[in-house]
Amino acid sequence: MTPDCLFCKIIEGEIPSKKVFEDDRVFAFEDIDPKAPTHVLIIPKKHIVGLKEADPNDAEILGYMQLAAAKLANERKLESGYRTVLNVGPDAGQSVFHIHLHLLGGRKLSWPPG
Ligand code: 5GP
Ligand code: ZN
Numbered sequence: 001m002t003p004d005c006l007f008c009k010i011i012e013g014e015i016p017s018k019k020v021f022e023d024d025r026v027f028a029f030e031d032i033d034p035k036a037p038t039h040v041l042i043i044p045k046k047h048i049v050g051l052k053e054a055d056p057n058d059a060e061i062l063g064y065m066q067l068a069a070a071k072l073a074n075e076r077k078l079e080s081g082y083r084t085v086l087n088v089g090p091d092a093g094q095s096v097f098h099i100h101l102h103l104l105g106g107r108k109l110s111w112p113p114g
Contacts, residue, residue, distance in 0.1 A: 001047070002047040002098070005047060005097070005098050006096055006098070007041075007043050007047075007096055007098035007100060008047055008098060010027070010043075011027045011043070011045055017032075020072065021042075021068065021071075025045055026043065026044055026061075026065055027043050027045060028040050028041065028042045028103075029041055031102070035104060036105060036106050036107050037105070037106030037107055038073075038078060038082070038103060038105040039103070039104055040072055040103040041100045041101070041103075042065045042068050042069050042072075042100065043098060043099065043100045043101075044058075044065060046058075046061060048061075048098070048099045049099065050086075050088055050097060051086050052088055052089065053099075054099065066101065069103040072103055073103060073105060076105065078106060081105065081108070082103060082104060082105030082106075083103075083104045083105065083109050084101055084102065084104075085101070085102040085104065086100075086102075
């Protein structure tokens with residue numbers, strides 16, 4: 001656990017969240033400010049700052065996060081269309097510096113994103 005990290009505190013239960021899935025590697029919870037009917041954040045239990053800070057040792061967990069998103073999307077019957085998103089760096093809107101995969105679905109999603 002990294003001190004002063006909001007998402008590490010959510011994993012530990014120090015800050016409450018609406019958990020949707022947890023195993024030994026990832027934790028998934030409802031976004032506090034949802035941008036779609038389904039807006040879930042999937043985070044690794046290991047503190048990784050963001051995609052550009054990840055290293056080759058993180059390849060497995062990065063893929064595992066995507067597969068966790070696909071499993072949740074399947075359970076929620078979102079397979080007519082959903083999106084998984086990593087915002088990387090401040091110009092892309094990354095506001096929490098513990099990597100998190102957004103799972104968005106349940107409405108038509110336009111392209112390109114803003
Ligand atoms: P980013 O903008 O970094 O890609 O995404 C951060 C996301 O975390 C945002 O969608 C924001 O609504 C969500 N978020 C920020 N603080 C909290 C919180 O305390 N609880 C939950 N559940 N989501 C949060
Ligand atoms: Zn963290």
